[in-house]
Amino acid sequence: MDLSCFKAYDLRGRVPDQLNPILAEKIGRAYVEITGAKKVIVGYDIRLSSPDIAEALSSGLMAAGADVFDIGLCGTEQVYFATSHYKMDGGIMVTASHNPKDHNGMKMVGPESRPISSDNGLNEIRDRVLEPFADAAEQGRYEPLEVMSAYVDHLLGYIDAGSLSxxxxxxxxxxxxxxxxxxxxxxxxxxxxxxxxxxxxxxxxxxxxxxxxxxxxxxxxxxxxxxxxxxxxxxxxxxxxxxxxDENGRFIEGYYIVGLLADQFLHKTGGGKVIHDPRLTWNTLDLVKAAGGEAIESKTGHAFIKQRMRDEDAVYGGEMSAHHYFRDFAYCDSGMIPWLLVAERLCQSGQTLSSLIDARIEAYPASGEINRTIADPPKVIAAIEAKYSVGANSVSHVDGVSIEFDDWRFNLRMSNTEPVVRLNVESRANIPLMEEKTEELLAEMDRLNKEG
The missing domain is CATH 3.40.120.10 (Alpha-D-Glucose-1,6-Bisphosphate, subunit A, domain 3)
Incomplete structure (x- = not known):
């Protein structure tokens, strides 16, 4: 059986050769055996293959003795919400997110919507799929569950409706x-x-x-x-x-949204901790400090950020990749809460989105994430570190390598999934310096890559 759909954080693969109803049914059985879950939320996205895969998954969950609460067509965050809100033992979302349309996958969580990834159960579920199964003495039952109204009420709780225009x-x-x-x-x-x-x-x-x-x-x-x-x-x-x-149709780099949301959230909570990733940091650090909060750096990736948020009881966490996490949302990511908060800010401040963002881009201009295909990523990163750490103010290895100087900094890290190195550069209010250092680093990476 092809189990290549099992990845580090979730399942993704082509339908039907890498993921299909037969495999989905076995995954449901293995999920129950490995996690011991008795009550499981199941939801699915708009992909054409999703209803069949979700139905087979549910059959496997019930055959193994778990009750299935089917929330139907939804977004990943509704599975997170329903699992924590209704105090279920776990939840599985059938989705391949932004993968090609002939793909599908699953995102799994345990109690309190804690992520299940390769280091806490996903590999065991994968290995269990290969063994024979026996039906549970008592089959689980199936129950449709309507979550939209409770979910919408929860979303509206993040904003002050009276301040909206x-x-x-x-x-x-x-x-x-x-x-x-x-x-x-x-x-x-x-x-x-x-x-x-x-x-x-x-x-x-x-x-x-x-x-x-x-x-x-x-x-x-x-x-x-x-x-x-x-x-x-x-x-x-x-x-x-x-x-x-923004109102001019300009796409806003996710980095600046993290700072805006941290600022908006800390003003509501009167302080608290904010988790951010190490790729671009200065704008976030500045805004969090000004709003009376404490910024804490975490390795990139949802499993790392969610765990760090729990450890620190952080009110908000943000990644420049457009994932935003909220303590009151079971420390999970939501694509709905962020825009509600930004809309609220526009109404309360009377400012345009461009004016809110422009001031931050001027203060901390950034390159955005630049990807380069590199034959030997560890070697190139080590050589860059050796060269640039001389005279640096700090060198950090939270995620890849981050090197800081007085007026500019950069992060260089490997992709988990492909032979790609990702570069982010930022400066203090100096666009030409940021651009110059970005070009310099890219040229150095190209040179090292050619040398092999």
């Missing part, structure tokens, strides 16, 4: 699932939504929803300009990531 907001669900939630939220908010690629459609007639790809941004940007909207929002297919466009 009418705004025009472009929202692009990319034919994923986010539109279903917008339709529910719309009834409670004074906003006018301009809906782009709104209907869920697993054929993905406008391409796979992944707004991180520049070619997928024009539809949102153009609609913002045409409608004179206050901002644009776009999501990936299972809407656990949220991307922003």
């Amino acid at each position: 009418p705004l025009t907001i472009v929202c692009n669900a990319g034919n994923g699932g986010a539109g279903l939630v917008i339709d529910e939220l719309e009834q409670h908010l004074p906003f006018e939504f301009v809906k782009v690629h709104h209907q869920p459609d697993g054929h993905f007639p406008n391409g796979v929803p992944n707004p991180i790809l520049p070619e997928n941004r024009a539809a949102t940007a153009d609609a913002v300009i045409a409608e004179g909207a206050a901002m644009g929002i776009a999501w990936d297919g299972d809407y656990d990531r949220c991307f922003f466009f």
Whole structure:
């Protein structure tokens, strides 16, 4: 049996050769045997293969003796919400997020929506799939569960509805699932939504929803300009990531959204801890300190950030990759809470999104993440570190290597999944310096790569 769909954090693979209903049924049985779960949430995304895979998964869960609570078509964060809100033993979301349309996968959590990844159960589930199964003495039961109303109530609890004023907001669900939630939220908010690629459609007639790809941004940007909207929002297919466009249709680098959300959240909570990733940091550190909070660096990746948030009881965590995590959301990521907070900020401040962001870009200009294919990533990273650590203020290895000087810094790290090295550079209020150092580092990486 091909088990290549099992990855470090979740399952993803091509349907039907890497993931199919037969394998899904076995995964359901193995999940119960390894975790001991008795009550499990199951949800699925808009992909054409998702209902069949979710049904087979549910059959396996019930055959192994677990009760299945089916929340139907949803986003990943609704599985997180339902698992923690209804105090279930676990939850499984059938989704391949932004992978190609012939792919599918699963994201698994345990009690309190704690992530299940390769270091705490996922590998054991994979290995158990290969062994024979016997049915449980007592089959689990099946129950549909309506979670949208409780979920929407929870989302609205993050904002002060009385402080909101009418705004025009472009929202692009990319034919994923986010539109279903917008339709529910719309009834409670004074906003006018301009809906782009709104209907869920697993054929993905406008391409796979992944707004991180520049070619997928024009539809949102153009609609913002045409409608004179206050901002644009776009999501990936299972809407656990949220991307922003200002009133001029400009795509906003996720790094600056982390700082904006940290600031907005800390003003609500009157302080607290904020978790951030090590790639770009100075803007976040500055804003968190000014808002009376404490910034804490964590290794990149949702399992690391969620665990660190629990350890520190942090109110908010943000990654520049557009994942945003909230303590009151079971320390999980949501693609809905961020835009609600940003819309609230626009209403309360009377400022445009561009003016809020421009000030931060000027203070801490950044390169954005630049990927380079490198034959021997550890060797190249070690050589860069050896060269640039001379005279540096600090060298850190929280994730890859981060090297800081008085007026600029950079992070260089390997991809977990491909022979790619990722570079991020930022400076203090000096765009030419940031650009110069970015070019210098890329040239050095190219030179080292050619030397082999």
